[in-house]
Amino acid sequence: MLSQNELLYTLALQRVKNLGDTSAKKLISTVGSAEGVFKEKKHHLLKIDGIGALKLKEVSATLQLPKAEAELHYILKNNIACHYFLEDTYPAKLKHCLDGPILLFERGNIHLHNRNIVSIVGTRKITSYGANFCKQCIEELAPLNPVIVSGFAYGVDISAHKVAVANNLQTIGCLAHGFNQIYPRTHKKYVTQLEENGGFLTEFWSDDPFDRSNFLKRNRIIAGISEATIVIESGEKGGSLVTADIANSYNRDVFAVPGRSTDKQSLGCNNLIKSNQAHMLTSAADLVYMLGWNVSETPRPTTQTQLFVEFSDAEKMLYTYLTSNGKEGLDTIALACQLPTFKVATLLLALELKGAVRPLPGKLFEAI
Structure with missing residues (x-):
C-alpha cells in the first residue's frame, strides 16, 4: 500500500500538465517512484525515451506539492480509497492498458478480483426495446454473479446500474468528475444504492471543473476495466461508440444489440456489427459462450x-x-x-x- 508521502508525490505527478499517464508510468518505472521523479535531475529524465522538455516543464515539487497536499487532505477527510497502478488493488484488466490512470479513486465497496466484469453502455435516449433487453440480459447473467460497469449517465447507463442493484449484483459507476459532485444531479438518489452494491471510480480530483472532454477519459476506464463491452443502443454517433472503439483498441470483446434498420437508436449498433467491430448480441447466452465463462454447477433436483x-x-x-x-x-x-x-x-x-x-x-x- 502506498505510504502517505508517496501518495502525495503521485498526486503531484498526476497533476503535471502535458505529461499524461503513459509518460508518468514510464518515469515512475524508470526512476522507481513518483517522489524520485521530482527529485531526479531534469537532464537525467530527458534521456528517457519519449520524455521531452515540454512534458517535464511543470515537474516541480514547488509548483505541484501544494495542490497535491490539498487533494490529499480531501482524500483522507472523506475516506476515499486510492488505487495505484503498481498495486494489487488496482483493477487487473486496467493494468494492461498503457494509458490507464496512475491513480484511481474509489468510493464504496468494490471487489474486482477473480470476477466476471462486463461494461454496458449506450444511448442516453433509451427506448423500451433497449430497456427490456438490458433488464433481460443482466437477469440472465445474474447467476454468474458478474460485476456490471457503466458511466452513471442517463439512459442505458443508469438502467444497467438499477437492474444490477435489483439483482444484488456489484455495479460500478465510472465518473467523469471528482467526488465533490454528482452528474447528472437527478441521479444523486441512486448514489447510496450503488455504494452499497459496489461504488464509484474516477481519476478526477475534487476541484476538477466538470468538462465534457472528461467523458473521453472516463470512457477508457469503462472499456479497460472489463472483459467485454456491450453497446445496447446507439445512434449513428455517440460516446458509446467511442467506448466500443477504445475497447477494440485494448483487444477486448465488444458486443452490440441489433435493431431494425429504420430505428435511429440502433444505427450505431448495426454499424458496429456490419463492420465486424462487434459481435451480435441477441441474449446473454451469446456473451457467456463467446467469453467462455464457466457456469457454476448447482444441485440437480432428485427426480x-x-x-x-x-x-x-x-x-x-x-x-x-x-x-x-x-x-x-x-x-x-x-x-x-x-x-x-x-x-x-x-x-x-x-x-x-x-x-x-x-x-x-x-x-x-x-x-x-
Whole structure:
C-alpha cells in the first residue's frame, strides 16, 4: 500500500500538465517512484525515451506539492480509497492498458478480483426495446454473479446500474468528475444504492471543473476495466461508440444489440456489427459462450418430476430431446426442436444454470 508521502508525490505527478499517464508510468518505472521523479535531475529524465522538455516543464515539487497536499487532505477527510497502478488493488484488466490512470479513486465497496466484469453502455435516449433487453440480459447473467460497469449517465447507463442493484449484483459507476459532485444531479438518489452494491471510480480530483472532454477519459476506464463491452443502443454517433472503439483498441470483446434498420437508436449498433467491430448480441447466452465463462454447477433436483416443475415448456422440450439423443450441437438441437438458434442458446444457458445441461468441447451439449 502506498505510504502517505508517496501518495502525495503521485498526486503531484498526476497533476503535471502535458505529461499524461503513459509518460508518468514510464518515469515512475524508470526512476522507481513518483517522489524520485521530482527529485531526479531534469537532464537525467530527458534521456528517457519519449520524455521531452515540454512534458517535464511543470515537474516541480514547488509548483505541484501544494495542490497535491490539498487533494490529499480531501482524500483522507472523506475516506476515499486510492488505487495505484503498481498495486494489487488496482483493477487487473486496467493494468494492461498503457494509458490507464496512475491513480484511481474509489468510493464504496468494490471487489474486482477473480470476477466476471462486463461494461454496458449506450444511448442516453433509451427506448423500451433497449430497456427490456438490458433488464433481460443482466437477469440472465445474474447467476454468474458478474460485476456490471457503466458511466452513471442517463439512459442505458443508469438502467444497467438499477437492474444490477435489483439483482444484488456489484455495479460500478465510472465518473467523469471528482467526488465533490454528482452528474447528472437527478441521479444523486441512486448514489447510496450503488455504494452499497459496489461504488464509484474516477481519476478526477475534487476541484476538477466538470468538462465534457472528461467523458473521453472516463470512457477508457469503462472499456479497460472489463472483459467485454456491450453497446445496447446507439445512434449513428455517440460516446458509446467511442467506448466500443477504445475497447477494440485494448483487444477486448465488444458486443452490440441489433435493431431494425429504420430505428435511429440502433444505427450505431448495426454499424458496429456490419463492420465486424462487434459481435451480435441477441441474449446473454451469446456473451457467456463467446467469453467462455464457466457456469457454476448447482444441485440437480432428485427426480425428473421435480425438474420439470421448474422448467418452461420450451426448456422441457430441449431437456427431453437431449435426454433421448445424448450429446448434440446447438444447430442440431435447434433444427430438431424447430426453434431459432438464438432462442435455443438462451434456453440452453437457462438449463445450464439450473444444473440440468452442461456444455462440452466441440460446441456440444448434454443432459446431466
